[in-house]
Amino acid sequence: MTTGVVYDQRMADHKCLWDLKYNEKPERFINVLKRCEELKLLQRCLPLKPREATEEELLKLHTPDMISILKDTDSISDEEALEKLSSKYDFLYIHPSTYQLSLLAAGSTVELVSNILDGKIRNGMAIIRPPGHHAMKSEYCGYCFYNNVAIATQHALDNRGLKRILIVDWDIHHGQATQQMFYDDPRVLYFSIHGFQNGAFWPHLRESDYHNIGRGAGLGYNINVPMNEVKMGNSDYMAIFHQLLLPIAYEFNPELIIVSAGYDAALGCPEGEMEITPACYSHFTNSLMGLANGRLAVVLEGGYCLKSLSEGAALTLRTLLGDPCPPLLSNLDTPTKSAQNTVLSVMYVLRRYWKCLQHLEVFSVQEINDATKIRENQFWPQIEFLGSDEKPESYPTRDICPVQDPKIAAELDAQLDVLIAGTCLDVQQYRxxxxxxxxxxxxxxxxxxxxxxxxxxxxxxxxxxxxxxxxxxxxxxxxxxxxxxxxxxxxxxxxxxxxxxxxxxxxxxxxxxxxxxxxxxxxxxxxxxxxxxxxxxxxxxxxxxxxxxxxxxxxxxxxxxxxxxxxxxxxxxxxxxxxxxxxxxxxxxxxxxxxxxxxxxxxxxxxxxxxxxxxxxxxxxxxxxxxxxxxxxxxxxxxxxxxxxxxxxxxxxxxxxxxxxxxxxxxxxxxxxxxxxxxxxxxxxxxxxxxxxxxxx
Ligand code: X5A
Ligand code: ZN
Structure with a gap:
């Protein structure tokens, strides 16, 4: 049984006509494929046929408007009209190809998942754009139109009767839309690690904080791991995997894992300002491959540093194919204080729902309680997310895409070259x-x-x-x-x-x-x-x-x-x-x-x-x-x-x-x-x- 891959060359067409430097650009897709090609990975995969999502599939999670508004842009070639419509949404551009490509991205993700469930492939990767995890029920958002991962998840629930699906979202941005869609569903465990900066990080939602753990039957099945500082790296992320994600995932025992795989927490990404090295994505991937009988679907989301994106994504695919993880060039060290606090906070709010966190209940609840005193953060008092599908009233800030200092960018680029050279070691040894x-x-x-x-x-x-x-x-x-x-x-x-x-x-x-x-x-x-x-x-x-x-x-x-x-x-x-x-x-x-x-x-x-x-x-x-x-x-x-x-x-x-x-x-x-x-x-x-x-x- 092999690894599947799905992509469509047309996915390079979607671009911002009025700002060709826009972060979510065609080269993201082109370079990932190119790197996979260079490492001779694509030829080892089973290629799956990309297809458009059906209306029926979309309407399970999105409103009819979400289809018709975009469908109508199909024929608009007037750049200004497209720009005007796009500006109504939070971080978005629409291109005449966008409608068709968004359908293809969603449909191809369903295709990947159903091939895994059919046993035709063991695992696989959807190399697609536009991304999906910010696309809400009735709102395009954050470069996303249809929620690819959520639609594929819903397919697995409805058409295959799955009872336990784990979604791991390692994109630097909170997949608020995915959270909203499965907030009270105990069949879907949504686990997201994201930048938060106490609310200063996009999308600036209180629902992204750690105390939002699901609702009703879904209590305990929504897990947010918000990062409150920049420059978090391998040590912080691996600590989150070892202390939270893996114990909980093994206890949940999923039948399928879908990853919202953004590479914008990687070193060099101007949006994330985090420092995960490309090799670390192999470690993330490998550590999930023991679960769910190996049924792992990795779906591309964000990632805006072309070098770290293409290397991280290619190494993910290489790991799915069974190659060993490249060693992390610097050994792990202490997670930052801030990451430790986050981990403890998450453990604290979830300890009643997961037996693997019971040791906290037995030994150290008071300790943690003190360590993580409910914060009044800088934008709003702590308020429970009630699971509303509505668009948040207004965004506290409407930030522009960060521009990286060219000097810093050059430094990061050089650092990445060293790291990439270190992962290209000869690993063609399967015996x-x-x-x-x-x-x-x-x-x-x-x-x-x-x-x-x-x-x-x-x-x-x-x-x-x-x-x-x-x-x-x-x-x-x-x-x-x-x-x-x-x-x-x-x-x-x-x-x-x-x-x-x-x-x-x-x-x-x-x-x-x-x-x-x-x-x-x-x-x-x-x-x-x-x-x-x-x-x-x-x-x-x-x-x-x-x-x-x-x-x-x-x-x-x-x-x-x-x-x-x-x-x-x-x-x-x-x-x-x-x-x-x-x-x-x-x-x-x-x-x-x-x-x-x-x-x-x-x-x-x-x-x-x-x-x-x-x-x-x-x-x-x-x-x-x-x-x-x-x-x-x-x-x-x-x-x-x-x-x-x-x-x-x-x-x-x-x-x-x-x-x-x-x-x-x-x-x-x-x-x-x-x-x-x-x-x-x-x-x-x-x-x-x-x-x-x-x-x-
Ligand atoms: C898919 C994704 C990010 C939007 C960021 C806006 N979207 N600053 O990474
Ligand atoms: Zn992102």
Whole structure:
């Protein structure tokens, strides 16, 4: 199953006749396609046929006027008349081609989504314009005419009976129209990260603030993450993904994800003034690909710096195709105070609706309450958004498009060249290595194993580590040499073997840093002890040592992170530890290689699917270089299902969720304590963890 792409060359026709420098210009579309072409991505996709949306599709969410007004401009070639009509709306121009192209943009988005739901493609991207997320029920707005993403969502609800759709809106502007359309619908979870600046950022709506969380049955299903400062970057956005979006998305367990993918929060965009690097969009994309059985539709919205737009969009498509994420060139650091506040505010208003936020309820509600004292912001007092479809009476300011200082623009441009050069590394390596000590596991997994690259199990030369660790050494060699992207070795994973192999990676293969994650049900202390003083190895374990209960580490050491979960805990606990501890720490460490030791406990509470999700989420790091050493246990069925899912995750196959309810389960209080203790202890070293509320003893 492949990746679909939909676009129509005519989409370059729509332009502003009276201001050719207008931000929403044809080159946006042309350059994105050009970059996808350069990276040879389009030829790897299944091209879908663009089509116009039908009246019936439009009228589900828009008024008849929204069709007729634009339809009538079809024949107006008088520039002045077009300009006059356009000026009635907030940030908009109309061109004689606009009507037809808006229909094409909406229809093509529906086409993308229905091909995904038909199983013809796994995921895909709509490279389209005009964009859609500001198009309200009865008002064109912000370069948008019809709400492409909302129309496709409605199609999935009405014609396919979907019950859970997640819309992620990472455009820098709040998709107020999408919010309005599904405000009381619990079937649609709308999650938007946007510039807000306490109301000073367009579209200046109080309904864009974090306390607007849905209405009626839809309470808790509208999530706004407003940014109140400019220059937010990868650290801020990844913190929002790890702390909010991913835990909530895994709990929601969507059947389909649609992304309103604007690239105007990217570095260099004059509208957003934010600093997300193009590579970070790969990370956003990859982290969503484990959900919804991989059904992910990415739909272009804004993005006004041609360089960062085309690179960000192309990297998104490349990730959908299954290529590894390019490493973020600078490791993540502390999110800004302002972003931390936003995250806490959002957690605070949503804690009753999402079990993954329960730890706040248990430990720190008062804290957060103080931290996020309801603000009287500079434009208006805090007022609930009542979900009205009406156009807001008037806009507080009607700002002009910011003009970038040419000196700043040149600087950003140079910065982008460096970043882009760094993502063009050779990543054309899709092979997944497979080694087994016994043929038994190969036979029972034959159809999966066939898709892997078999590596030799024996090792002739005996360097450091010697023969015993042969399979893991061979696997590490293949990843370092680039023969394989990632791989799995099946065999003994006891501590000597792991120690020898990690030593081999740093001493013999000169890797600068390696993250080792002990996911064995019964970790022992030997590995941790051995590397205690070695800053090149970040040691992490998930489950508690046999001789301890709950979290602990050796007097709080930076490169030793023991989460200490009970092996009987559930998927929610494991994912919580991953999102709140392991991923932020790993992103700050920036390993060149990740080694995971695992087994499957027949009695453990963690599902094989969850194990697969962990592996999938880790593939975002270290350029996808992930070596798993897996040991069979005595119960062949639990062992095989774990193994199968792990290989599938490495191959990029979709992983289903264990229960139809996702990880919607009560968190274990022991785990909550363990996780909290680790964060409190480790945030002195890893400031990517720092926004966690400090609870006094
Ligand atoms: C789709 C989109 C933005 C309008 C901004 C007006 N619209 N300042 O990014
Ligand atoms: Zn935008």
């Amino acid at each position: 997944i290595g497979f080694i087994a000590n016994s043929t038994e596991s190969i036979e029972s997994l034959s159809e999966i194993v066939q898709r892997c690259h078999m590596l030799p199990a024996d090792r002739t030369e005996t360097g450091t580590g010697g023969k015993t660790s042969g399979i893991l050494l061979n696997l590490i060699d293949s990843l370092v040499d680039g023969t394989c992207r990632s791989g799995i070795a099946i065999g003994d994973n006891s501590c000597n073997i792991v120690i020898d192999s990690l030593k081999y990676a740093i001493d013999d293969r000169s890797l600068q840093n390696v993250m080792f994650i002990d996911m064995r049900t019964h970790p022992d202390r030997e590995i941790q002890k051995f590397f205690q003083e070695d800053v090149r190895i970040l040691y992490a374990s998930l489950f508690a040592f046999l001789d301890s209960c709950g979290s602990e580490s050796v007097g709080a050491k930076k490169f030793t992170v023991n989460v200490g979960l009970q092996q009987s805990c559930g998927d929610g606990d494991v994912l919580s530890a991953l999102f709140r501890i392991l991923l932020p720490v790993a992103y700050q460490f920036g390993p060149q290689l990740i080694v995971v030791a695992a087994d499957r406990s027949p009695s453990g509470g963690v599902s094989s699917e969850c194990f697969g999700q962990v592996i999938h989420l880790l593939t975002s790091l270290s350029g996808g270089r992930l070596a798993v050493i897996f040991k069979h246990n005595k119960d062949p069925s639990s062992s095989l299902s774990g193994l199968k899912i792990c290989v599938k995750a490495l191959l990029g196959d979709p992983i289903s969720m264990s229960t139809p309810k996702g990880t919607n389960q009560q968190l274990n209080v022991v785990s909550m304590c363990a996780i909290r203790n680790v964060i409190r202890e480790q945030n002195a070293f890893w400031n990517a963890l720092q926004f966690e509320v400090q609870v006094p003893d």
